[in-house]
Amino acid sequence: MDEKLSRVDPKLLELLVCPLSKGRLSYDREHNELVSEKARLAYPIRDGIPIMLVSEARRLDE
Template identity: 75%
Template sequence: MTETQESARGQRMEVDPKLLEILVCPVTKTTLRYDREKQELISEKARLAFPIRDGIPIMLVDEARSLDDA
């Protein structure tokens, strides 16, 4: 089964660890924490959670969830 098929069946795709090492928050330029359970990249300083969809981090502020709303 391919990764695309797994994603279509609702299973989580893993993010490339090398990609996680180089990504930073687009607002603060600080490092991000990977939340595997929620499939998000967390910027503690900006108080934002960026979604990961089909294994691709969506690093747009308009798509991010505010951690202050939680």
């Protein structure tokens, strides 16, 4: 994967919140996802763009 596409701008991460829980997100570099521990969801990042849709998120208990 292209190194530029696998990074998340820290400033963007400060602004984004989980659309379900409104909680903070953390970046999971290994899976290239933004993780909401509160909602137990992981939002994918595709082509450098976070997909902040609950319907696209992966449940963390899976």
